[in-house]
Amino acid sequence: MDAPLQAWRRLNRWLLPWRCLLCGDAGADRLDLCAACAAELPRNTRCCARCALPLASPAALCGACQRRPPPWDAAWAPFRYGWPLDRLEARFKFGRDLAAGRALAELWRRLPSPAEQPALILPVPLHRARLRQRGYNQALELARPLGRSLGVRVRYGLLVRARATAAQSELDAAARRRNVRGAFAVRTGHALPSHVAVLDDVMTTGATLAECVRALKRAGAQRVDVWALARAPTPGRSG
Incomplete structure (x- = not known):
């Protein structure tokens, strides 16, 4: 600087x-x-080791991950989606309050990171119509300062949203999965490193992140981690 x-x-x-x-x-x-x-701000200190779902007591894996592991390899979500973080997140995501986003990004940047770092951080992309409407991608605004702090490159535009989808916050878990099925792709002609992380602001059911992970693994990534600022305590309760 x-x-x-x-x-x-x-x-x-x-x-x-x-x-x-x-x-x-x-x-x-x-x-x-x-x-x-x-x-x-509620920390996500007791959570599933695979999907970061907040748990009442320490456990290696939640019941859902024991029955059917998700497609990603590890998850990092340092906060729970609850008061007062949910208020800041709503202002950032829907109220165009970039100051709230900067505060959230700074808080995330200061926390201990996973021991195994990816070679790339890929923010979950918005469709161009949603991007025009909102004016910015909240995942990218969180990823940039985090990437600088960790020394990990952030690539936007490599993972793309191939089609517009309805807002996930308006759908139940099954509808969320259908809504994003086949919605993401990796640009052709770009080689992926073996280990990448895909980043979003809030993880609810994990449907969006899971679809991103599938696209990245089809494109050649061997390990894909999912990172989110916050994890919803119960699927269906966040945006």
Whole structure:
């Protein structure tokens, strides 16, 4: 980062100090969240080792993964989708509140990462019509700072959404799977490294991520991990 940009950011923060996006108090630890609100964000510390589903007690695998393992190889979702993270996420995803997205990305960037790092991070793509409507891809906005922090390259446009789909938040689990079936593809003529991660903002049933994983494995990836900022405690409860 060059000196003029650093100076501009220092001046900007002096004129516009950190302010909590949830309660309006002064921000703490160079975040637009106060210490109390940041402490309330629900961590996903007890979860399934394969799909990151929050569990009431420690267990290696949830019942669903024991019965039928998902197509990905590992999952990382450091937060649970619940109050007050769900409020910040909704503002970021649907309210065009990029400040909320920056706070969430910074929180994720500061957390311990998986020991085995992928060679590429691939954000879940939006269809071009949805991208025009929203103005940005929330998965990409989360992936960029995380990739810089981990030293892992982020590639957008390699994994593409081949067709428009209905909003997953309006569908039940079975309809979600049907909705995204065959919706993703890897651009032809691009070789994938053996280990990649596909990243989204929230993981609910895992249908979107699973379809991305299938497309990536068909294209030659040997190991595909799924990363999400937050995991819904019960399928069907998040966007």
